Amino acid sequence: MSSIKIRSQRLENYTEIKLLITHPMENGRNRDANGELIPAHFIEELTISLNGSPVIVVDMAGSIAKNPFFTFRLKSVASGDNIQASWTDNRRNGESIDHIVN
Amino acid sequence: MERRTFLKQSVSVVIATVISFLGSKTGQAAWLAKHFASGQFNESMAQLFDNQTITESSQINIGLPKIAENGTVVPITISSELENIERIYILVEKNPTPLAAEFELSAEVSVYITTRIKMAESCNVVVIAKLGSQLLKSQQWVNVVQGGCGTG
Numbered sequence: 681m682s683s684i685k686i687r688s689q690r691l692e693n694y695t696e697i698k699l700l701i702t703h704p705m706e707n708g709r710n711r712d713a714n715g716e717l718i719p720a721h722f723i724e725e726l727t728i729s730l731n732g733s734p735v736i737v738v739d740m741a742g743s744i745a746k747n748p749f750f751t752f753r754l755k756s757v758a759s760g761d762n763i764q765a766s767w768t769d770n771r772r773n774g775e776s777i778d779h780i781v782n
Numbered sequence: 783m784e785r786r787t788f789l790k791q792s793v794s795v796v797i798a799t800v801i802s803f804l805g806s807k808t809g810q811a812a813w814l815a816k817h818f819a820s821g822q823f824n825e826s827m828a829q830l831f832d833n834q835t836i837t838e839s840s841q842i843n844i845g846l847p848k849i850a851e852n853g854t855v856v857p858i859t860i861s862s863e864l865e866n867i868e869r870i871y872i873l874v875e876k877n878p879t880p881l882a883a884e885f886e887l888s889a890e891v892s893v894y895i896t897t898r899i900k901m902a903e904s905c906n907v908v909v910i911a912k913l914g915s916q917l918l919k920s921q922q923w924v925n926v927v928q929g930g931c932g933t934g
Contacts (some may be wrong), residue, residue, distance in 0.1 A: 694892045707900075709878065724813040735888040741818040743874060743882035745855045745898035753892040 684765050684777040688757070695757035695781065697728070699750045699765055707742020722770055723748060729764040730754060757781055817881055823908075826873060826880040831910070831917060839918035842911050846922045853901040853929035860909055862893040869912040870895065876905035903929040 685700040701723065708720030720742060728736040736752055757763070759781055766776035816829060845859035860870060870885040870893070882899045899907070901924060908921040 694894075696894075707879065730890060733888075735890045737886040738883055739813050739817065739886075740883040741879055741881070743877050743879050743900050745900055749896070749898050751859075751894070751896040753894045754890050755892050756890065 682777050683775050686765055686779040688781050694753040694755055697752045701748045705742055705744055705746045723767045724770055726767045731762050818879055820878045823875045823880045834917055836917040836919045839920055842909055842918050842920035844909050844920050844922045846907055846924050849925045851927045853926040855898050856901050857898050859896045866913050867893050867911045871910040873908040874901055876903050901926045901929060
């Protein structure tokens with residue numbers, strides 16, 4: 681199953697996009713039950729593209745909460761447009777999802 | 783649908799996804815480790831803005847709880863009627879890594895952003911918006927009930 685959940689709602693003056701990404705967002709300063717440091721593991725970059733052109737790029741680190749959630753608003757989105765969300769983390773893992781707007 | 787056709791289409795979708803994913807990474811500013819370095823808030827500000835003038839502005843709106851029970855999940859909303867905001871930075875003054883996120887926005891974006899940040903302890907959350915050569919700032923104090931060293 682994809683790590684990314686994406687929803688969009690077209691409203692009068694904008695389209696609202698909500699994103700939820702499953703990710704631990706460990707900053708490397710937490711300890712596990714045995715007192716060992718949990719290695720840093722966080723998303724570094726999230727890119728939102730509209731019909732193939734990037735419209736939002738978010739750079740982040742371990743100060744974004746676990747399972748990052750974002751809301752964005754885009755001005756001119758039409759029914760059938762493609763919104764793509766893709767992330768990469770500090771271990772060079774990543775995922776991308778395409779979402780067709782209703 | 784024929785099984786063969788279905789498989790073919792599935793494969794092409796996967797390939798298209800992989801290609802577009804790789805494609806989206808090229809030509810963009812890379813994630814900058816120095817922006818997210820651990821350190822003092824003032825050091826982060828100097829690193830990011832190089833002592834440029836930053837003006838307090840009432841046109842950058844921040845929504846934050848006055849009291850956050852749990853510092854590991856603090857919801858924040860940033861909105862503005864201003865056009866041409868190119869970048870937005872969220873900094874948490876007392877976090878070991880003060881910069882929480884940096885948003886690069888195209889003209890297609892209507893500025894209304896929500897996310898959830900971590901806060902190590904009670905402090906100001908500072909939002910900086912960049913419009914051309916202009917830097918606008920807004921901040922809000924948040925009392926964090928339960929923070930801790932792991933949260934920021």
